[in-house]
Amino acid sequence: MTLDLILALTAYAFVTSITPGPNNTMLLASGVNFGFGPTFPHILGVNLGFSVMVLAVGLGAGGAFVAFPLLHELLRYGGAAYLLYLAWRIARSGGVNGAAGRAEPMTFLQAAAFQWINPKTWIMAIGAITAYTPESGYFVNILVVTLVFTLINGPCVAAWAGFGTLLQRLLARPAWLRAFNVAMALLLVGSLYPILIMAL
Template identity: 25%
Template sequence: MPMQRAISGLVLTDLYTSFLLTALVIELTPGPNMAWLALTSASQGRRSGFAAVAGIALGLAILAAASAIGLAELATRWPAAFNLLRYAGVAYLLWLAWKAWTGENEVSPDAVPDNKLGAWFRHGLLLNLLNPKAALFFIAVLPAYIDQGSHVAPQVTLLSASYVGIATLVHLIIVALAAQAHAWISVGNRSHLVRRMFAILLAGIGVWFLISTG
């Protein structure tokens, strides 16, 4: 089938290998997602971190699908849309920081209830949907690795799925490493101090997010 041949052809080219390396380097570069995941996993534990990773992965998949059906055209016609995304993302991070400061994200040595895992999933999803840098990857970077002489749709699907897979793997490793600190954080009165530090760092990530996406 033409679509299968297009995918097979792309996989066998240096273009695909180059794309995978580019995606890996981008994901290994420190950014708001990485910092937020590390903080979440260290303060809330591995399960919360994994739930957040699932939300981020779904957010990336949605952005990939949106870019395939016209996000690039929207960015060209209405550049202000990305500024709105940027400000909304910063506002959401600051809101999370306020919740942590006031105690709504209290660190506890107990296991995180399943209903709380859903909240961390939603946080990861929303943070990624409101991240213009993630959208710009699919708009500005991914098209450079498409072979225009072949079917475009299957190539976009393969490249998008590959990027989501690489990003998710990197995020899972970050969660596993950062969660090692959770047991220490949960001892005694450390949780209160860490919660306040968590709030300050979240606010800092929000400012970083604003500057790095400007």
């Protein structure tokens, strides 16, 4: 893989990792409600879970959708249903001192598993493999793509949790925190728009 291609991949990894999506919305909400330390396993789960997904897609997991189209439909609607559930939990959360919903942040394993039903991560992984992975030396290039995403994605998703932690003081009043959580839940529901459009 050439240096120019690695730089282009780095830019792709940064833009797709830092922009809003289900992971970043949930990390922002977790930072606000629980703080950075308790959210750290969630951050690692997103980062390492997604890295494993990129590696798996590069090694052929994405081909399962071609072989089994029903799998794509199950993933789409199962993922949408789970995102709606997470939005409901976020909307009902009241923070560390009196959560009405989720009593603790997402765990490492929950966050890692979530990558497999998150529509944005599938698009990111397939885009990285198809656009930035030369066929010559394919296996080594897959490792390079995975490493680049691991190094870029981690700080990007951590920034969202960090920003949420900074917002804790501004959202100290229960009514403001509640409004924030409802807004985050609505953003998460809004992330389902592309899925709904594809279904029409």
